[in-house]
Amino acid sequence: MLSVPLSVSIDAIDSLLPQTQCQRCGYADCRDYASALAAGEAEINRCPPGAEATRVSLAALLGRDPSSMPALADDVDAYAAEHVALIDEAACIGCAKCLPACPTDAIVGAAKRMHTVIEEDCTGCELCIIACPVDCISLVPHAGFASRAHLTLASREAQAGALRRAYTSHKARYAVRSEEGLSAMITTGTLSAKNQINAPDKKVLMAEILAKAKARITS
Numbered sequence: 001m002l003s004v005p006l007s008v009s010i011d012a013i014d015s016l017l018p019q020t021q022c023q024r025c026g027y028a029d030c031r032d033y034a035s036a037l038a039a040g041e042a043e044i045n046r047c048p049p050g051a052e053a054t055r056v057s058l059a060a061l062l063g064r065d066p067s068s069m070p071a072l073a074d075d076v077d078a079y080a081a082e083h084v085a086l087i088d089e090a091a092c093i094g095c096a097k098c099l100p101a102c103p104t105d106a107i108v109g110a111a112k113r114m115h116t117v118i119e120e121d122c123t124g125c126e127l128c129i130i131a132c133p134v135d136c137i138s139l140v141p142h143a144g145f146a147s148r149a150h151l152t153l154a155s156r157e158a159q160a161g162a163l164r165r166a167y168t169s170h171k172a173r174y175a176v177r178s179e180e181g182l183s184a185m186i187t188t189g190t191l192s193a194k195n196q197i198n199a200p201d202k203k204v205l206m207a208e209i210l211a212k213a214k215a216r217i218t219s
């Protein structure tokens with residue numbers, strides 16, 4: 001168990017994390033890692049997207065010795081900053097498994113429909129690549145709003161705030177859908193495709209893309 005000053009809250013730790021929600025640290029999301037740090041159960045060197053700026057800030061907050069700053073942990077996968085996901089739409093089978101996997105809702109699509117990544121909302125976290133059963137998603141270089149690397153916490157503030165809001169809304173949306181699915185299962189006694197979200201037509205899909213882009217610009 002690592003020592004943690006009593007006055008340090010989970011919120012304070014979470015505010016230093018990049019909110020990429022990529023799970024590289026080995027926890028379900030940034031908040032979960034912040035909880036482990038607050039409990040003295042995790043080291044400060046498990047966040048690749050946060051890079052050195054996050055390690056230095058966590059060390060200062062948690063009272064660690066700045067002269068013995070640990071390098072990134074060996075068992076943490078690398079993170080390709082300034083890359084975003086690209087879906088090969090010809091190979092996509094429209095299974096929609098990438099939608100709940102994407103923490104920032106950067107993928108637009110529905111069951112049996114084409115799926116597209118909104119580049120500016122994509123952090124390059126790769127969780128959709130893990131979820132895709134036909135390997136039709138790859139990473140391509142792009143420094144968009146959500147994927148751009150920042151050297152300081154100050155310059156990252158707007159990005160981290162937007163990613164936190166997007167993830168909060170993603171979790172709320174999928175919590176509702178999961179409850180709706182449960183109700184449907186209780187009513188029908190099945191796990192059938194009736195629980196899937198209704199597939200919108202292309203017009204609805206485009207309207208959703210435009211609304212998300214507009215919301216990002218005005219937020």
Ligand code: SF4
Nearest residue numbers: 020022023025030047
């Ligand atoms: S951004 Fe960092 S703290 Fe957040 S989930 Fe990824 S590795 Fe963990």
Ligand code: SF4
Nearest residue numbers: 102122123125126128
């Ligand atoms: S589209 Fe894929 S890589 Fe981009 S944020 Fe969503 S899950 Fe991560």
Ligand code: SF4
Nearest residue numbers: 092093095096098132
């Ligand atoms: S998980 Fe892959 S195949 Fe399924 S909808 Fe997403 S991109 Fe298409």
